[in-house]
Amino acid sequence: MSNDSPGQQRVLRPGDPGYAQGDSARRTGPVRGRAAAAREAIRKRPGLDRAYRTGVKVVGGTTVGLGIVLMPLPGPGTLVALGGLAILGTESERAQKLNARAVRAAKAAAAAAKRRQDARRTAREQRPYRAASE
Numbered sequence: 570m571s572n573d574s575p576g577q578q579r580v581l582r583p584g585d586p587g588y589a590q591g592d593s594a595r596r597t598g599p600v601r602g603r604a605a606a607a608r609e610a611i612r613k614r615p616g617l618d619r620a621y622r623t624g625v626k627v628v629g630g631t632t633v634g635l636g637i638v639l640m641p642l643p644g645p646g647t648l649v650a651l652g653g654l655a656i657l658g659t660e661s662e663r664a665q666k667l668n669a670r671a672v673r674a675a676k677a678a679a680a681a682a683k684r685r686q687d688a689r690r691t692a693r694e695q696r697p698y699r700a701a702s703e
Contacts, residue, residue, distance in 0.1 A: 629653050629654070636653055651668065651675065655668055
């Protein structure tokens with residue numbers, strides 16, 4: 570079956586003709602285009618812009634606070650806090666930078682945990698087998 574058959578989607582790879590256009594289309598799809606247009610309409614009205622920015626800060630701050638409260642409990646507390654920072658980052662450059670640092674730290678912690686897990690698994694596999702009934 571060829572890649573051009575009607576029932577099969579063709580996956581574009583970097584360097585293929587049309588790859589760059591597909592990537593930019595993904596960033597400017599119909600939903601993002603409408604959202605950007607709505608945000609521009611809000612920016613034109615100072616009172617509405619102030620209310621919008623305040624609402625974003627309240628929702629983002631509340632989400633960060635909830636994430637911090639949930640961190641000691643089992644569950645996705647850290648992810649909730651990072652999501653709140655991402656919300657705040659839509660309106661604040663400082664929050665965007667803080668979110669980028671926090672995401673890098675979370676990825677580094679996840680990679681370190683994966684390395685420790687792999688090291689434990691390797692050590693467990695290298696132990697000599699002990700019979701259960703000796």
